[in-house]
Amino acid sequence: MADETFLLTPENAREYLTEQGFLRADEEITMSALGGGVSNVVLLVEWQEPREQRWVMKQSLEKLRVKDDWRSERSRIYREALSLRRLRPALGPAALPEVIHTDFNRFLYIMTAAPAGSQVWKDLLLARRADSQVARNAGLLLAKMINASRDDELLNPDFQDRTVFDQLRIDPYYRTTAARHPELRREFDNLIAATLEIRTSIVHGDYSPKNMLVRGENIFLIDFEVVHWGDPSFDAAFLMNHLILKAFHQPVASRQFLGLVIDFWKSLYAALRPDAAPGLEAMTLRHLGGLMLARIDGKSPVEYIQDEATKDRVRKAAAQILVEGPRTLEDAVEIVRRSMKDEGRKY
Ligand SMILES: Nc1ncnc2c1ncn2[C@@H]1O[C@H](COP(=O)(O)OP(=O)(O)O)[C@@H](O)[C@H]1O
Numbered sequence: 001m002a003d004e005t006f007l008l009t010p011e012n013a014r015e016y017l018t019e020q021g022f023l024r025a026d027e028e029i030t031m032s033a034l035g036g037g038v039s040n041v042v043l044l045v046e047w048q049e050p051r052e053q054r055w056v057m058k059q060s061l062e063k064l065r066v067k068d069d070w071r072s073e074r075s076r077i078y079r080e081a082l083s084l085r086r087l088r089p090a091l092g093p094a095a096l097p098e099v100i101h102t103d104f105n106r107f108l109y110i111m112t113a114a115p116a117g118s119q120v121w122k123d124l125l126l127a128r129r130a131d132s133q134v135a136r137n138a139g140l141l142l143a144k145m146i147n148a149s150r151d152d153e154l155l156n157p158d159f160q161d162r163t164v165f166d167q168l169r170i171d172p173y174y175r176t177t178a179a180r181h182p183e184l185r186r187e188f189d190n191l192i193a194a195t196l197e198i199r200t201s202i203v204h205g206d207y208s209p210k211n212m213l214v215r216g217e218n219i220f221l222i223d224f225e226v227v228h229w230g231d232p233s234f235d236a237a238f239l240m241n242h243l244i245l246k247a248f249h250q251p252v253a254s255r256q257f258l259g260l261v262i263d264f265w266k267s268l269y270a271a272l273r274p275d276a277a278p279g280l281e282a283m284t285l286r287h288l289g290g291l292m293l294a295r296i297d298g299k300s301p302v303e304y305i306q307d308e309a310t311k312d313r314v315r316k317a318a319a320q321i322l323v324e325g326p327r328t329l330e331d332a333v334e335i336v337r338r339s340m341k342d343e344g345r346k347y
């Protein structure tokens with residue numbers, strides 16, 4: 001029976017682990033809340049030596065802790081844990097957490113933590129550490145996920161539900177932005193209709209540098225709460241959008257960041273099976289325009305772009321990509337470059 005009332009905290013987690021048989025009364029652990037999450041309780045549990053075990057406990061919340069009222073069903077945690085289990089054989093044990101325990105009555109699961117010393121890729125990028133091998137690995141990882149979707153019919157049936165994708169992506173990003181930009185309403189409506197038509201692959205749904213924990217060049221991918229069966233170009237565009245927004249944010253490093261976009265894309269394309277994702281490039285660029293604008297004017301704007309002139313440059317490039325529909329990634333990147341230099345067209 002679902003227990004809506006149990007809220008995981010650093011204080012009761014020890015008791016929970018003991019009750020479930022994961023911890024003896026005399027074992028020493030340290031427990032810390034991991035920051036960053038707005039929609040979940042996420043705790044790190046570390047055992048003292050000699051057992052250097054590190055686990056993460058994650059529980060989904062219904063109401064997201066953001067300014068606007070924004071809700072999502074808690075059962076998304078089931079699909080998150082299930083997708084980790086299903087994808088780990090294809091992506092490899094270094095790329096994903098291992099699921100240790102699930103407790104869907106209490107909307108939580110336990111997984112292994114990323115190796116000690118891992119850093120969130122977003123933090124490295126904001127410190128202008130633009131490592132092209134990490135970008136290539138992000139492309140390779142996505143290609144593996146898309147290819148695995150072709151090979152493994154197990155991935156399909158359990159991820160059909162796209163309610164959470166709608167609640168956390170389509171609605172707050174695309175519908176909200178379209179309402180604030182009536183001049184682009186048609187482009188957004190068509191984009192929403194087109195993406196919902198495509199059902200070819202498992203989609204992470206939050207394929208962002210904030211969910212990639214990097215050690216050396218390895219990426220450990222987390223946070224599959226928006227996972228679903230759908231349109232893989234959403235993931236490709238999501239990642240590129242983050243890299244592009246960082247280029248707008250830090251113009252002195254824009255050449256490196258835009259280089260990462262190309263590195264990511266080339267490595268994704270090179271590793272993709274030819275039949276795996278037809279029409280990926282054109283659809284990725286449509287999402288890219290939509291997502292760029294959404295992270296400026298949607299319900300969840302990026303926190304690091306505050307300056308109005310920068311926002312306007314992003315808006316202009318996003319609108320141009322949405323309206324003109326560039327055919328290749330290089331053309332889209334050129335639009336971005338020009339708008340950074342205030343040379344782009346006015347919409
Ligand atoms: N398996 C893990 N290993 C190490 N750190 C993790 C792990 N899972 C989550 N974290 C940390 O906790 C933060 C929040 O977790 P995440 O799953 O991304 O939740 P949210 O959906 O709330 O963003 C992450 O940004 C990351 O820093």
Ligand SMILES: [Mg+2]
Binds near residue numbers: 037
């Ligand atoms: Mg996250």
